[in-house]
Amino acid sequence: MRSLLFVPADSGKKLDKAMASGADALIVDLEDSIALDRKEAARKNAAAFLAEAVATAPRPYLLVRVNGLKTDLIDADLDAVAAAKPDALMLPKAEGGASIIHLDAKLAVREALCGLPDGHIKIVAIATETAAALFRVGSYAGASARLLALTWGAEDLSVELGAEANRDAQGRFLDPYRLARTLCLAGAAAAEVMAIDTVYVDFADSHGLRRECEEARRDGFAGKMAIHPAQVPIINELFTPSLKALAQAQAIVDAFAQNPAAGAVGLNGVMVDRPHLNRAKRLLQRAAAKPR
Ligand code: COA
Ligand code: MG
DSSP: OOEEEEEETTOHHHHHHHHTSOOSEEEEEOSTTSOGGGHHHHHHHHHHHHHHHTTOSSOOEEEEEOOOTTSSOHHHHHHHHGGGOOSEEEETTOOSHHHHHHHHHHHHHHHHHHTOOTTOSEEEEEOOSSHHHHTTGGGOTTSOTTEEEEEOOSHHHHHHHTOSOSBOTTSOBOHHHHHHHHHHHHHHHHTTOEEEEOOOOOTTOHHHHHHHHHHHHHHTOOEEEESSGGGHHHHHHHHSOOHHHHHHHHHHHHHHHHSTTOSEEEETTEEEEHHHHHHHHHHHHHHHSOOO
């Protein structure tokens, strides 16, 4: 998944527009973009939208961001949307593997009630939105086969930390958020799931978005969340492996195929070893997979 576009669940117009945005995934939002007195209307709208969208082909991967486990809203969210068979839920304010096990149990009950196969609905966790969460990012491995990806957030975290800002004057994340980003990346790799980069909220600044996509791809993120349709083509472009990168990966795979017993080989004057081979294989697999 390269691009995941947030859409407030109470806006039918934006939901329709999002379907045509070219995003690999849509995140129908019941959490922060929905005011408390609009939650019920948003749930109904989300369920109606999903029921129709799930049956469309081709279609983006469909997620719903529910409210967090510590709110008294999540059960009603799940009751409203499970029967509409979203591909995955996004769990905000997750605090490690225990949160995933908790949501997994809630989902198993709904799946049984709706006649869905156990494990049908996957989970993408936002792993860095509370201070406590930062200390638990290493605990996602093995929590549930539903876990598909980890992503991270700086907005809620900065409020919790009591910070005045989360970016510097040039728009780059400050230290506490760079730590959160790195922990997300390492937690996802440890759990063997995708890492997805956080949103770039200044949607008029395509230059800044490009820079952040390039840095995220370089560091190992598989994709990035978006808040506006204009961000989608940029994210798709920058997270699609270039022909040059694919050719280089293929050359590494070929070099090891010709020297199957070698731990390291020389390629164009540079040493490549087994970790390079694994990375090359992952890149080729990602490129061969369907976008979502
Ligand atoms: N999904 C689908 N369509 C969107 C969209 C989104 N996330 N954001 C904007 N659009 C649509 C608008 O409805 C508008 O449609 P129109 O041309 O048919 O009127 C068009 O794209 C251009 O939008 P624009 O005028 O540039 O922005 P806006 O002022 O309408 O909306 C936001 C700005 C930030 C409110 C909007 O982008 C948004 O709702 N983003 C998602 C917010 C969210 O989910 N946040 C939670 C996660 S952090
Ligand atoms: Mg939030």
